[in-house]
Amino acid sequence: LASAALTYDQTNVFARILRKEIPAEILHDDEHCVAFRDVSPQAPLHLLVIPKRPIARLADATPADQAVLGHLLLTAGELARQQGYEEGGYRVVINNGAGAGQTVFHLHVHVLAGRDFAWPPG
Numbered sequence: 001l002a003s004a005a006l007t008y009d010q011t012n013v014f015a016r017i018l019r020k021e022i023p024a025e026i027l028h029d030d031e032h033c034v035a036f037r038d039v040s041p042q043a044p045l046h047l048l049v050i051p052k053r054p055i056a057r058l059a060d061a062t063p064a065d066q067a068v069l070g071h072l073l074l075t076a077g078e079l080a081r082q083q084g085y086e087e088g089g090y091r092v093v094i095n096n097g098a099g100a101g102q103t104v105f106h107l108h109v110h111v112l113a114g115r116d117f118a119w120p121p122g
Contacts (some may be wrong), residue, residue, distance in 0.1 A: 006105055014050050014106035028079060032071045035079055035111075044114025045083050045090070049076050055107040058096040076111045085113035085122040093121070 017024045018034060027047065028035035038046040051068050054059050055106070061069060073092065080090040089114035095102040101122070 008054040008056050009043040012106050047111040049109040056105040072109050076109050091117050095105050
Protein backbone atom coordinates (compact mmCIF):
# COMPACT_ATOMS: atom_id res chain seq x y z
CA LEU A 1 0.00 0.00 0.00
CA ALA A 2 1.36 3.40 -0.94
CA SER A 3 1.19 5.99 1.81
CA ALA A 4 -0.55 9.29 1.20
CA ALA A 5 1.70 12.26 0.54
CA LEU A 6 2.18 14.58 3.48
CA THR A 7 1.04 18.15 3.18
CA TYR A 8 4.21 20.20 2.95
CA ASP A 9 4.62 22.60 5.89
CA GLN A 10 5.95 25.96 4.63
CA THR A 11 7.00 26.87 8.19
CA ASN A 12 9.55 24.06 8.63
CA VAL A 13 13.11 25.11 9.40
CA PHE A 14 14.46 24.19 5.95
CA ALA A 15 11.75 26.16 4.14
CA ARG A 16 12.68 29.09 6.35
CA ILE A 17 16.38 28.67 5.48
CA LEU A 18 15.48 28.63 1.78
CA ARG A 19 13.58 31.90 2.24
CA LYS A 20 16.59 33.31 4.18
CA GLU A 21 14.40 33.92 7.24
CA ILE A 22 16.93 32.15 9.44
CA PRO A 23 20.70 31.90 8.92
CA ALA A 24 22.63 28.85 7.82
CA GLU A 25 26.24 28.24 6.83
CA ILE A 26 25.55 27.71 3.12
CA LEU A 27 28.24 25.74 1.27
CA HIS A 28 26.37 25.24 -2.00
CA ASP A 29 23.47 26.99 -3.72
CA ASP A 30 22.27 26.30 -7.24
CA GLU A 31 18.97 26.27 -9.11
CA HIS A 32 17.94 22.87 -7.66
CA CYS A 33 19.34 22.65 -4.13
CA VAL A 34 21.07 24.24 -1.18
CA ALA A 35 23.62 22.60 1.12
CA PHE A 36 24.62 23.77 4.58
CA ARG A 37 26.22 22.58 7.80
CA ASP A 38 23.94 20.85 10.30
CA VAL A 39 23.49 22.93 13.47
CA SER A 40 23.63 19.74 15.56
CA PRO A 41 26.42 17.77 13.87
CA GLN A 42 26.69 14.03 14.44
CA ALA A 43 30.17 13.82 12.87
CA PRO A 44 33.07 16.20 12.19
CA LEU A 45 31.49 16.77 8.77
CA HIS A 46 27.68 16.87 8.81
CA LEU A 47 26.09 18.61 5.85
CA LEU A 48 22.49 18.71 4.71
CA VAL A 49 21.58 18.90 1.03
CA ILE A 50 17.99 19.97 0.43
CA PRO A 51 15.96 20.50 -2.73
CA LYS A 52 14.52 23.92 -3.38
CA ARG A 53 11.36 22.17 -4.49
CA PRO A 54 9.06 21.39 -1.53
CA ILE A 55 9.11 17.61 -1.06
CA ALA A 56 8.21 16.51 2.47
CA ARG A 57 9.93 13.10 2.38
CA LEU A 58 11.40 10.67 -0.12
CA ALA A 59 8.12 8.71 -0.24
CA ASP A 60 6.42 11.86 -1.57
CA ALA A 61 8.75 12.21 -4.54
CA THR A 62 7.28 11.49 -7.96
CA PRO A 63 8.82 10.50 -11.30
CA ALA A 64 8.92 14.24 -12.08
CA ASP A 65 11.46 14.57 -9.22
CA GLN A 66 13.91 12.07 -10.71
CA ALA A 67 16.38 14.68 -11.94
CA VAL A 68 16.41 16.64 -8.68
CA LEU A 69 16.87 13.44 -6.64
CA GLY A 70 19.91 12.53 -8.71
CA HIS A 71 21.20 16.08 -8.41
CA LEU A 72 20.98 15.90 -4.61
CA LEU A 73 23.19 12.78 -4.56
CA LEU A 74 25.70 14.17 -7.03
CA THR A 75 25.90 17.37 -4.99
CA ALA A 76 26.41 15.35 -1.79
CA GLY A 77 29.34 13.51 -3.37
CA GLU A 78 30.88 16.69 -4.73
CA LEU A 79 30.64 18.41 -1.34
CA ALA A 80 32.26 15.43 0.41
CA ARG A 81 35.11 15.60 -2.12
CA GLN A 82 35.47 19.39 -1.67
CA GLN A 83 35.65 18.93 2.10
CA GLY A 84 38.45 16.34 1.72
CA TYR A 85 36.53 13.15 2.53
CA GLU A 86 36.42 11.35 -0.81
CA GLU A 87 39.28 8.97 -0.01
CA GLY A 88 38.51 8.40 3.68
CA GLY A 89 34.86 7.72 3.03
CA TYR A 90 31.61 9.32 3.97
CA ARG A 91 28.04 8.29 4.69
CA VAL A 92 24.96 9.56 2.85
CA VAL A 93 21.64 9.15 4.68
CA ILE A 94 18.02 9.94 3.84
CA ASN A 95 15.54 9.32 6.65
CA ASN A 96 11.99 8.77 5.38
CA GLY A 97 9.31 9.35 8.00
CA ALA A 98 9.28 9.79 11.76
CA GLY A 99 9.86 6.08 12.38
CA ALA A 100 13.15 6.33 10.49
CA GLY A 101 14.29 9.40 12.39
CA GLN A 102 13.09 12.17 10.07
CA THR A 103 12.39 15.23 12.22
CA VAL A 104 12.12 17.94 9.56
CA PHE A 105 9.60 17.12 6.85
CA HIS A 106 11.47 18.66 3.96
CA LEU A 107 13.46 16.00 2.09
CA HIS A 108 17.13 16.23 3.00
CA VAL A 109 20.30 14.26 2.41
CA HIS A 110 22.76 13.99 5.32
CA VAL A 111 26.45 13.84 4.39
CA LEU A 112 28.52 12.60 7.33
CA ALA A 113 32.27 12.01 7.52
CA GLY A 114 35.33 12.28 9.72
CA ARG A 115 34.65 9.42 12.12
CA ASP A 116 34.01 5.68 11.99
CA PHE A 117 30.40 4.61 11.50
CA ALA A 118 28.81 1.40 12.77
CA TRP A 119 26.67 -0.96 10.71
CA PRO A 120 23.83 -1.39 10.92
CA PRO A 121 23.10 2.27 11.68
CA GLY A 122 20.69 3.37 14.37
